Amino acid sequence: MHHISPDHLSLETIRNIVEQGQPLALSDAARHLVRHCREYLDHKISANDELYYGINTGFGSLCDVRIPEEEIGQLQHNLVMSHAAGTGDVAPEEIARLMLLLKIQGLSQGYSAVREKVVERLIEFYNIGITPVIFELGSLGASGDLAPLAHLSLPLVGLGEVWFEGQRQRADVVLQQHDLAPLRFKAKEALALLNGTQFSSAYAVWCLLQSRRLARIADFNAALGFDAFNCRLSPLDPNIHRIRPHAGQVAVAERLRNWLNDSQIATSDKTSVQDPYAFRCVPQVHGASHDALAFIEKTVLTEINSVTDNPNVFPDEDLILSGGNFHAQPLALPLDYLALALSELGSIAERRIYQLIGGHRGLPAFLTADPGLHSGMMIAQYTAAAIVSQNKTLCTPASADSIVSCNGQEDHVSMAANAATKARRVVLNLERLLAIEFMVGMQALEFRRPLRSSTPIEAAHEAYREHVAKLEGDRVLSDDMEKTIRFLRENHSFLM
Numbered sequence: 180m181h182h183i184s185p186d187h188l189s190l191e192t193i194r195n196i197v198e199q200g201q202p203l204a205l206s207d208a209a210r211h212l213v214r215h216c217r218e219y220l221d222h223k224i225s226a227n228d229e230l231y232y233g234i235n236t237g238f239g240s241l242c243d244v245r246i247p248e249e250e251i252g253q254l255q256h257n258l259v260m261s262h263a264a265g266t267g268d269v270a271p272e273e274i275a276r277l278m279l280l281l282k283i284q285g286l287s288q289g290y291s292a293v294r295e296k297v298v299e300r301l302i303e304f305y306n307i308g309i310t311p312v313i314f315e316l317g318s319l320g321a322s323g324d325l326a327p328l329a330h331l332s333l334p335l336v337g338l339g340e341v342w343f344e345g346q347r348q349r350a351d352v353v354l355q356q357h358d359l360a361p362l363r364f365k366a367k368e369a370l371a372l373l374n375g376t377q378f379s380s381a382y383a384v385w386c387l388l389q390s391r392r393l394a395r396i397a398d399f400n401a402a403l404g405f406d407a408f409n410c411r412l413s414p415l416d417p418n419i420h421r422i423r424p425h426a427g428q429v430a431v432a433e434r435l436r437n438w439l440n441d442s443q444i445a446t447s448d449k450t451s452v453q454d455p456y457a458f459r460c461v462p463q464v465h466g467a468s469h470d471a472l473a474f475i476e477k478t479v480l481t482e483i484n485s486v487t488d489n490p491n492v493f494p495d496e497d498l499i500l501s502g503g504n505f506h507a508q509p510l511a512l513p514l515d516y517l518a519l520a521l522s523e524l525g526s527i528a529e530r531r532i533y534q535l536i537g538g539h540r541g542l543p544a545f546l547t548a549d550p551g552l553h554s555g556m557m558i559a560q561y562t563a564a565a566i567v568s569q570n571k572t573l574c575t576p577a578s579a580d581s582i583v584s585c586n587g588q589e590d591h592v593s594m595a596a597n598a599a600t601k602a603r604r605v606v607l608n609l610e611r612l613l614a615i616e617f618m619v620g621m622q623a624l625e626f627r628r629p630l631r632s633s634t635p636i637e638a639a640h641e642a643y644r645e646h647v648a649k650l651e652g653d654r655v656l657s658d659d660m661e662k663t664i665r666f667l668r669e670n671h672s673f674l675m
Contacts, residue, residue, distance in 0.1 A: 180203075180204055181196050181202070181204070182205070182209075183205050183206060183284060185209060185287070188480075188483055190384065190391075193277070193384060193388070194388055202306040203280070205298060205302065209288075212287065212288065213289055213293065213295045216292045216492050216494050217294050219292070220492055224366060231501075232489070232490050233370040233489070234490070255364035255365070255366070255368055259336060259364075259372070262325050263330050263332075263339065265317035265327055265329070266314050267314050267316035268314070268316075270315050270378075272310050273385065274382060274385050275331070278313065278377045278381040279301055279331070280305065281381055282301060282328070282331065283302060283305065284483065285375055285486055285487060286298050289494075290493065292492040296362070297364075300359070303357075304334070307357060308343060309341050309353055310343070311332075311333065312340040312342060312347060313330045313378070314326070314327065318595075319589070320508075320511055320592060321505070321591070321592035323373060324378030328374075328378060331377075332369065332373060334350035334353075334354070335372075367492075370488065375505060376482060376507045376510055379514065379598070380479065380482050380510060383482070385606075386599075387472070387475065389606045389610070392674075393613060396613045396617070396674065397524045397528060398435065398438075398461075399639070400528060400531070401431075401435060401458070402434075402438040402439055403632070403639075406445060406624065406627065406632045406636065407542075407619075407623035407624050408531070408623070409447070409627070410454040411454060415432045415435050416432075417433070419432070420432045423463075426466075426469075427467060427470035432466075440634075442631070443632070444630045447630055455534055457527050458531065461527070464524075465524065465527070467523070471519075471520035472520060474513070474516075475513040475520070478510075479510070482509060488505060489503065489504060491504065508578070508593040508595070511577065512578050514595060514599050514602045515574075518570075518573055518598070521570075521605050522571065522605055522609070525609045526570070526571075528563070528613060529564055529566075529616075532559070533560055533564075535623045536560050536619065541626065545557040546623055554653055555622075556618075559615050570605050573601045573604055576598070577595070578593060578594055578598055580597075611660070613667070615660060618659055621639075621643055622650050624636075635673045638672075642670055642673070646662050646663075647659050
């Protein structure tokens with residue numbers, strides 16, 4: 180059980196919630212904050228005739244239109260329906276669940292003025308496994324992720340679709356099965372649900388959780404490549420990195436030294452004075468991506484522990500303030516940076532693949548004992564090159580774009596949602612690239628026998644060969660690639 184509280188929500192906590200299937204519950208502290216803020220708002224709007232944006236007014240460019248008290252509930256209901264204008268591919272269910280978690284966390288900070296009942300219903304959805312169906316296209320990342328969050332909110336009122344028990348179903352049917360009556364929103368509640376950056380931030384969290392693992396695999400692949408290509412260890416010498424001490428660079432060099440510590444191949448005679456950049460500059464290139472990921476993680480953690488709806492309600496200060504915390508620019512830039520940082524890990528990996536299949540340094544062309552009759556790993560490099568090229572296209576920054584919307588009221592937008600969805604594609608592409616490099620590196624290692632690599636690399640080799648046999652003659656390599664992806668997802672011990 181994870182208790183939602185005002186305390187800092189870390190990536191480790193999120194990973195544990197997801198991987199262990201922990202149910203959610205409101206902490207006493209969060210429950211108090213939610214109640215306190217709602218009681219203040221109810222008192223405030225009943226005690227005076229002031230206009231409060233989105234509470235007793237229209238939305239966007241209709242912010243000056245007063246809504247009669249008896250129509251405020253209908254206003255909130257209409258908001259959810261009218262803004263559910265998403266289209267395109269459906270967001271993965273695991274990301275939609277992250278959206279639920281992050282929306283619950285944001286509303287529980289006590290500045291959004293929703294009723295406790297609304298937060299509890301979102302928690303019920305999460306715990307039961309009712310996951311709203313959300314479309315990827317529709318958000319400008321300006322007044323929050325409006326369309327995706329509207330689709331997140333539709334099932335609360337018995338509309339839209341949900342995932343339940345692996346099936347895409349009508350929300351009203353699933354709610355009826357669980358005796359959950361559709362909610363009737365009160366002032367501010369639908370606006371609090373729709374404003375926010377939880378679509379973009381859920382993608383960012385998912386990408387970061389995957390990136391930690393993939394960046395580690397990239398480093399391990401590079402260590403494997405050092406031995407597979409019979410490289411010198413001098414580029415990893417701590418003295419080189421002591422005089423250019425970027426944190427990521429220093430850490431990567433140390434990690435590779437440790438992984439190659441007792442390798443016979445690493446200490447064998449070398450014929451080449453220097454190695455290609457794809458090997459020699461691993462600490463510098465990988466290290467820069469590690470540093471980028473550290474910066475991005477810090478930014479994303481700030482975002483998911485923030486309040487990103489509008490207006491913000493401050494009961495202790497007796498303030499209702501309309502601002503711009505829903506603007507997703509703080510996520511748009513890092514998400515573009517994330518795609519670039521991961522793309523570069525894939526780009527240099529493809530260059531190592533290219534070197535390993537080129538017939539150099541005692542390795543046969545395309546890593547087959549009988550080149551000509553057999554093509555060996557030739558086309559694996561084609562696939563890697565195609566993926567790298569697609570990643571380059573996906574690295575075109577979404578955040579460089581903006582477009583006017585809402586009759587000029589929203590005149591600068593972040594496009595964070597577009598940055599988020601393409602960042603996920605880069606993550607998936609990187610996983611495929613690293614699997615190909617791992618497969619190729621393990622095949623190249625076969626031609627270094629009888630010399631042995633290091634203890635962790637040999638352990639990985641032995642475990643891998645239980646799933647993917649050495650390539651003796653041509654076979655369908657896409658099968659090997661898929662097996663390698665699964666192997667790297669399920670086997671982490673050699674990465675420590």
